[in-house]
Amino acid sequence: MSITRQLSPVAKLEQKSVVDLISKGKRLDERGLMDYRPLTITLGVVDKANGSAEVHLGKTRVIAGVKVETGTPFSDTPNEGILTVNAEFVPLASPTFEAGPPDENSIELARVVDRGIRESKAIDLSKLCIEPGKKVFMVFVDVYILDHDGNLIDAAGMAALGALVDAKMHKFDVKNGEPVFKDDIMPLPVRNYPIPITSGKINGSIVMDPCLEEEQVMTCRLTVTTDKNDCVCAMQKGGLGVLTPDEIKQIVATAISKSRDLRSKILSKVN
């Protein structure tokens, strides 16, 4: 069951400051409407995981880990490995996060990030088959929010992508339906690089990469995930506000061009 959220913990006057600035084409931190906050990405932060990445987007911090384990394939895709994306909004990341099972926001985030990876066919799941119908590799992508200062979806999507391109596994032979691991390692078969780009609507203006104060004021957001071929592979509109078709087309166009910079930044980290 989904419930209307609590009122924003921000005074009306503060909301007005954000709105007034944006109507003049400015933002709280002097960014342009289409600018992203400073972005850093570090790969391999958790060496026990097959792959990992930490993203700092402004003050937002997200870490993602990839674990590769064995399991039974789904009956309708007996020759394919399995991808699972999970997100944890841990309480230390924000005074608004409570301990407990994932709430609708963390589930939505996990599913949007999942959609980007799955629909862009970023992982060649056919290469993760051990014995058709019996045993395959399962790729677990776990996203952990460490510090919430807005735009968790983009930070999480980029961290997940970073963890996937960082991920390595042992080469293997198959013996009696079980994998026999060799010493050699190989990268996870990643062949596409989806990047989510989120824009928010504030008082009729569109801003990219909304920070926390902007999120508390925006009426709705649109996430557009694009891949290396400039194709849109996932989209998600969130919030109670509405968008016109023209606004949506505009957002998609800017998302495609913006994602190129961010994608090359992540890929440049892989050696």
Next chain:
Amino acid sequence: MKEARLLDNNGLRVDGRRLDELRPLKLEVGILDKADGSAYIEHGRNKILAGVYGPREAQPRHIALADRAVLRCRYHMAPFSTDERKSPAPSRRELELSKVIREALEPSVMSEYFPRATIDIFIEVLQADAGTRCAGITAASLALADAGIPMRELVAACAAGKVEGKVVLDLSDIEDKKGDADLPVAFMPKSNAVGLLQMDGSLTEDEFKQALDMAVDACKKIYEMQREALRQKYLVVKDGDDEKEETVAEVKP
């Protein structure tokens, strides 16, 4: 099948350490923006983040105590933190550790200053390599201090154990799994007080005393590292006269 040895002919351990040697330890204070206080620890291959919120309004209100703050503590491991992926749902082990960690930290906090409020401590294990509850306590104590919460003193923690008949300090993952005993200890040096003590395995009385002393000594060293980490974060340059503060920020009982 020949079992690999945990101690070599020179009495050195698998990672080259002497019996009484600590794994490398790194501490950083105040790294998170939203949390009121935070600290990060790397101890061996452990990577643990601690965050503190508080004192803050008790939610739900009925948990509040009339004469002091309620402390809540959550020890939690990230799914990617262990060799085999761990399900994100809290395990019985995490619930037990949350309790003993709170009981180690609570004596140090002057919670009587904040009746009807809560102080929330969150320990997130990003990578686990044995001794996570001890490393978690060390970081959480710093996070509490970083949040400006009045405390009697800091709490440091370290484990000792037994491996192939010899008492050793600060077990690594393989020593924990294959060794003969594990003894985690949390210690407050100023009060000479042990706030956490658990043990599993088999130790004679003498071995136990040896292990306890070893762990307590290590805690004293770790306490100095905690103080140094706070110093690093809050290094002060002496002010000129024109910038002396008018009033002081107080804590009133």
Next chain:
Amino acid sequence: MTVYAEKRGLVSPGELLADGPFFAGENTYREGTKVFSARIGLADVVGNKIVVMAVKGAYIPRIDDIVVGRVTDIGMSGWQVDISAPYPAMLPASETPMQRGRDMGRRDLGRIYTVGDLMIAQVIAFDRTRDPLLTTKGRGLGRVSSGRVARISPAKIPRIIGKKGSMITMLKKETEVDIIPGQNGIILAVGRNPDQERIAVEALYMIEREAHTSGLTDRVKAMITAKKNERSVA
């Protein structure tokens, strides 16, 4: 009778500050003959009193404090106000200048303050057993209708004010903005235009970041001048 702490040296919880017949002042505690620090901060001796000036910490209300609060709920006889403390505050209708000697219903109360409104208020009561009580009867108190808000650590408010008000006087003069600091770490910057207000807010955050450095007043003044020139050139 010995003092161990260096004057204005950094101390951490549990650190021994002094041994002897000293008075254990703010953020310290006594055990036997010894006085220890209870928080991270700067230790100092004032007469025979040992104090620690805390670097960080939650806002705990004190009577007579001026605070900036946000209305979170309208009750039967007043408003619930968030003053960024561990305790929600209450502004009774009887403590506003608008009280007309008759009972005001919720609708009437809503006309004075609605949820989300910002106000400047004064703490008139607070103790261990009950939540803080506020008043807006007094000069300069009441609803805030314009300006920008800065939120800093309450421990840094004295730094914003400065010795004998030196820092805040400089800020007001250089930015041409009225600056009202709440003891709870929330500061209002009310100017004639948003650009001035923005410079004032930046200056406030700069002071918070660099609170324990020397020459800060001059550096902040220089930053403000530079920003003002930027704006006039642009």
